Amino acid sequence: MLTRDVKAAFFYGVTTTGVFCRPGCASRRPLRANVRFFRSASEAIAAGFRPCERCHPTIAAAWGGPLDKIRAHLEDHLDRMVSLKELGRITDLSPFTVQRIFKRAMGVSPLQYQRVLRAGRLRGALKRGGAVTDAIYEAGFGSSSRAYEGAALGMTPARFAQGGRGERIGWCIARSPFGWMIAGATGRGLCWLALAGTAAEAQASLRTEFPLATLHRDSALSKWVEKAVASVRSSAAGVQDQAAPEALDLRGTAFQLRVWQALRQIPRGQTRSYSELARQLGDTKATRAVARACATNRVALLVPCHRVVGASGSLTGYRWGVDRKRKLLDAEKAL
Numbered sequence: 161m162l163t164r165d166v167k168a169a170f171f172y173g174v175t176t177t178g179v180f181c182r183p184g185c186a187s188r189r190p191l192r193a194n195v196r197f198f199r200s201a202s203e204a205i206a207a208g209f210r211p212c213e214r215c216h217p218t219i220a221a222a223w224g225g226p227l228d229k230i231r232a233h234l235e236d237h238l239d240r241m242v243s244l245k246e247l248g249r250i251t252d253l254s255p256f257t258v259q260r261i262f263k264r265a266m267g268v269s270p271l272q273y274q275r276v277l278r279a280g281r282l283r284g285a286l287k288r289g290g291a292v293t294d295a296i297y298e299a300g301f302g303s304s305s306r307a308y309e310g311a312a313l314g315m316t317p318a319r320f321a322q323g324g325r326g327e328r329i330g331w332c333i334a335r336s337p338f339g340w341m342i343a344g345a346t347g348r349g350l351c352w353l354a355l356a357g358t359a360a361e362a363q364a365s366l367r368t369e370f371p372l373a374t375l376h377r378d379s380a381l382s383k384w385v386e387k388a389v390a391s392v393r394s395s396a397a398g399v400q401d402q403a404a405p406e407a408l409d410l411r412g413t414a415f416q417l418r419v420w421q422a423l424r425q426i427p428r429g430q431t432r433s434y435s436e437l438a439r440q441l442g443d444t445k446a447t448r449a450v451a452r453a454c455a456t457n458r459v460a461l462l463v464p465c466h467r468v469v470g471a472s473g474s475l476t477g478y479r480w481g482v483d484r485k486r487k488l489l490d491a492e493k494a495l
């Protein structure tokens with residue numbers, strides 16, 4: 161707590177203010193005599209503390225604990241492949257559970273996340289002018305053949321970057337209260353959910369995002385449009401869970417994945433500013449990068465980038481039009 165370790169898996173409450181925080185919170189350190197420690201956000205709440213406005217400990221709660229441990233462990237051991245079994249050992253979970261909770265939170269498996277991190281490091285090292293072999297070792301690939309192997313295995317984010325070459329994407333168009341919507345899904349899950357003024361515009365959006373993918377119509381995907389609309393409008397509890405986030409096929413850089421994951425922790429009816437999200441991700445200078453990650457979100461509503469606004473509360477931009485963003489936020493506030 162004294163070193164503001166963002167990875168520390170506990171919470172502290174301050175008896176004089178009645179507020180509880182994550183250890184990484186930027187607020188002033190209280191006197192030791194006024195501090196109580198908790199294992200979870202719910203324990204702190206049960207003890208009568210309310211969440212800090214600055215570090216949003218309840219939002220971080222879903223992200224803390226085993227997930228944080230898994231992510232930190234992967235990031236600390238890029239020099240070798242980390243198995244699900246190993247991740248299970250450090251979290252006291254079964255390899256199956258590790259896979260499931262990580263995929264649900266991040267939209268990618270632990271193995272895919274490792275690949276994304278390594279590929280990012282490799283690109284970074286090459287950009288800094290390192291020799292190729294040095295860059296490969298620095299990125300945590302044990303040998304050059306393994307780096308190429310990694311690429312050959314299908315570096316999935318790169319594949320998407322190449323316009324979906326080699327991907328089969330099913331699609332379905334439906335009308336919604338917020339305009340026409342199109343859902344696109346690979347065999348791994350939902351990869352595209354967009355809003356549009358007309359059916360033709362919706363269809364064109366998919367083609368533009370994945371110019372090289374093989375597209376086919378799949379009417380079963382209309383369930384995604386229903387789930388997305390329900391995530392904004394329905395007052396039924398548990399809608400978020402029904403949206404089965406493990407069935408999303410999100411692909412991006414490690415940073416994008418973390419931003420999208422953080423977006424999914426913003427409760428319906430609430431908003432966050434870009435700088436708040438950056439702080440939550442532990443990098444106050446990343447505000448612009450957060451904004452870019454929001455602008456490149458491929459799954460409208462279910463990855464609720466519409467819940468991010470300017471510091472002054474202004475709507476700023478929205479990939480699918482600021483008017484629609486206003487409509488979505490109004491619908492959420494009306495509940």
Ligand SMILES: [Zn+2]
Pocket residue numbers: 180181182185186187212213214215216
């Ligand atoms: Zn705090």
